[in-house]
Amino acid sequence: MALVNPNEAVADSQPLVSLRGVTKRFAAQRRKSTGVLAVDDVSLDVAAGDVCGVIGYSGAGKSTLVRLINALEPINEGQILVDGQDIASLSGKQLRVARRNIGMIFQQFNLFASRTVLGNVAFPLRQSGMSGANARGRAQEMLDFVGLADKASNYPEQLSGGQKQRVGIARALAPNPTLLLADEATSALDPETTSEVLGLLRRANTDLGITMVLITHEMEVIQSLATHVAVMEAGRVVEHGEVFDVFARPRHPASRKFVGTVVKGVPSPAEAAMLRERHTGKLVTVSFTDGAASQGEVFQKLGAAGVPFELVYGGINEVQGKTFGHLTLALQGSDVAVDGALSTVREVAEVTEVA
Amino acid sequence: MESLLELQPLFWQAVIETLKIVSISLIFGGIGGLLVGLALYTTRAGGVLQQRVVNGALNVLVNTFRPIPFIIFIAAVQPLAREVVGTGIGDPAAIFAISLAATFGISRLVEQNLVSVPEGVIEAARSMGCSPLRIIFTVLIPEALGPLILGYTFAIVAVIDMSAVAGFIGGGGIGNFAIQYGYRQYDYVVTWAAVIAIIVIVQLVQFFGNWLARKALRR
Numbered sequence: 001m002a003l004v005n006p007n008e009a010v011a012d013s014q015p016l017v018s019l020r021g022v023t024k025r026f027a028a029q030r031r032k033s034t035g036v037l038a039v040d041d042v043s044l045d046v047a048a049g050d051v052c053g054v055i056g057y058s059g060a061g062k063s064t065l066v067r068l069i070n071a072l073e074p075i076n077e078g079q080i081l082v083d084g085q086d087i088a089s090l091s092g093k094q095l096r097v098a099r100r101n102i103g104m105i106f107q108q109f110n111l112f113a114s115r116t117v118l119g120n121v122a123f124p125l126r127q128s129g130m131s132g133a134n135a136r137g138r139a140q141e142m143l144d145f146v147g148l149a150d151k152a153s154n155y156p157e158q159l160s161g162g163q164k165q166r167v168g169i170a171r172a173l174a175p176n177p178t179l180l181l182a183d184e185a186t187s188a189l190d191p192e193t194t195s196e197v198l199g200l201l202r203r204a205n206t207d208l209g210i211t212m213v214l215i216t217h218e219m220e221v222i223q224s225l226a227t228h229v230a231v232m233e234a235g236r237v238v239e240h241g242e243v244f245d246v247f248a249r250p251r252h253p254a255s256r257k258f259v260g261t262v263v264k265g266v267p268s269p270a271e272a273a274m275l276r277e278r279h280t281g282k283l284v285t286v287s288f289t290d291g292a293a294s295q296g297e298v299f300q301k302l303g304a305a306g307v308p309f310e311l312v313y314g315g316i317n318e319v320q321g322k323t324f325g326h327l328t329l330a331l332q333g334s335d336v337a338v339d340g341a342l343s344t345v346r347e348v349a350e351v352t353e354v355a
Numbered sequence: 356m357e358s359l360l361e362l363q364p365l366f367w368q369a370v371i372e373t374l375k376i377v378s379i380s381l382i383f384g385g386i387g388g389l390l391v392g393l394a395l396y397t398t399r400a401g402g403v404l405q406q407r408v409v410n411g412a413l414n415v416l417v418n419t420f421r422p423i424p425f426i427i428f429i430a431a432v433q434p435l436a437r438e439v440v441g442t443g444i445g446d447p448a449a450i451f452a453i454s455l456a457a458t459f460g461i462s463r464l465v466e467q468n469l470v471s472v473p474e475g476v477i478e479a480a481r482s483m484g485c486s487p488l489r490i491i492f493t494v495l496i497p498e499a500l501g502p503l504i505l506g507y508t509f510a511i512v513a514v515i516d517m518s519a520v521a522g523f524i525g526g527g528g529i530g531n532f533a534i535q536y537g538y539r540q541y542d543y544v545v546t547w548a549a550v551i552a553i554i555v556i557v558q559l560v561q562f563f564g565n566w567l568a569r570k571a572l573r574r
Contacts, residue, residue, distance in 0.1 A: 111479075
């Protein structure tokens with residue numbers, strides 16, 4: 001099949017993208033202001049086949065970070081290796097060749113308004129020297145992949161936002177890149193279109209084996225697509241790891257905030273006070289963070305110990321096929337019975353008393 | 356009215372001369388303006404060929420010559436015309452002066468229209484590994500084509516306007532005809548015949564320009 005990526009089998013010992021102590025400073029616009037340190041000493045590895053989501057609030061430096069990888073912005077310090085190539089050391093011409101192996105999609109799609117949908121997708125192929133007929137053939141193939149074969153002769157202005165982004169994806173993937181950079185690719189789309197585009201990106205990752213670095217401020221994007229996540233704050237990567245681990249056990253306050261947007265976790269002190277007002281009994285939070293324990297098992301143990309309980313707060317989530325979550329329970333009964341029940345529950349899950 | 360009938364052969368000759376002066380000046384001024392305009396745009400800060408010094412020098416050059424009223428400009432560049440086209444008077448000198456003035460004027464029009472191309476589109480082209488020249492000719496110009504056509508239409512009308520002054524240094528054309536046979540003979544019919552000829556040419560140019568721009572913009 002022509003769509004299969006020949007670069008899929010990159011040696012797994014070496015990461016496809018490797019950032020080492022990367023720093024990017026923007027010069028001061030006015031004389032008295034100091035420059036902006038957009039990316040501050042960032043080290044990050046992305047293995048071939050991974051989908052690395054970089055999340056942060058606006059101004060955290062994530063959009064700058066992604067532009068450093070294909071050298072749309074030059075770095076000030078550090079080193080960036082893409083496929084073993086030191087991006088900063090390349091000449092203009094070498095860099096242009098290297099960029100053909102790195103696709104990019106954008107929040108505002110950035111399609112060429114003067115070209116048809118087919119013309120947009122064929123453009124990167126034509127510019128790297130492919131003949132017109134071959135480029136159009138390949139472009140049509142890509143439009144099939146993104147489900148827009150019937151829109152080939154339309155102009156971008158005639159498309160909806162989601163369709164535009166799919167054209168953007170087809171255009172970025174047409175030259176068969178190893179790496180795809182996505183800069184807030186779904187931020188301008190409504191929730192339904194977002195999941196459509198995310199589904200398409202997931203297919204690009206699983207079917208075509210394309211490694212991705214995606215920038216977002218929406219945790220849902222990370223949850224549904226990423227294998228790894230890097231949390232950025234003030235130009236630094238404050239936490240980095242597998243998506244499940246960061247979701248289940250976020251360590252940095254910024255990570256906790258982001259995880260909190262999609263996962264109801266441990267009640268905050270204010271929430272705990274409210275819970276205590278409305279519920280009697282002992283409040284405990286049972287945490288499932290290793291992806292293995294089932295909440296049913298916990299409920300069974302409580303039932304077996306004869307401790308009535310009420311589920312008062314929390315939720316169970318699934319990330320990458322593994323469940324995790326935090327359930328806060330109000331346990332009724334004598335202290336002895338409750339403590340006895342909890343000691344059996346502790347065998348299968350983590351229990352913390354609500355302070 | 357009778358005088359106009361008598362002058363008819365001269366009138367048509369003047370129209371043809373105007374068309375000749377305008378088209379030759381437009382070829383030089385149009386290309387010159389495009390090149391200087393592209394240079395102004397691409398060498399600015401953040402441009403694909405960022406060159407602060409070149410950009411500054413070009414800006415000073417354009418800003419120096421563009422505001423000079425054309426009737427003064429055509430006289431002021433006479434010495435330069437003698438060097439370049441071998442004569443300071445007549446159609447060649449007029450064409451030289453108009454081409455030069457049009458280059459400066461059109462360069463600003465080109466620059467303004469290129470600025471309207473979204474930065475993100477250029478960034479997308481860069482991310483695909485396009486060279487600066489390729490970006491200029493396959494992204495910038497096609498993306499700005501509609502407004503560019505309208506800008507050039509505006510420039511053609513301005514060049515027709517300039518060509519009317521050619522008579523001042525011994526060039527021909529409708530302007531010269533109007534001054535020689537209308538203004539100096541106190542014959543308003545002849546003057547107005549010249550005015551109407553210019554109006555008709557301008558209308559046709561504007562109509563064609565609008566049509567072409569609509570086609571380019573597909574609206």
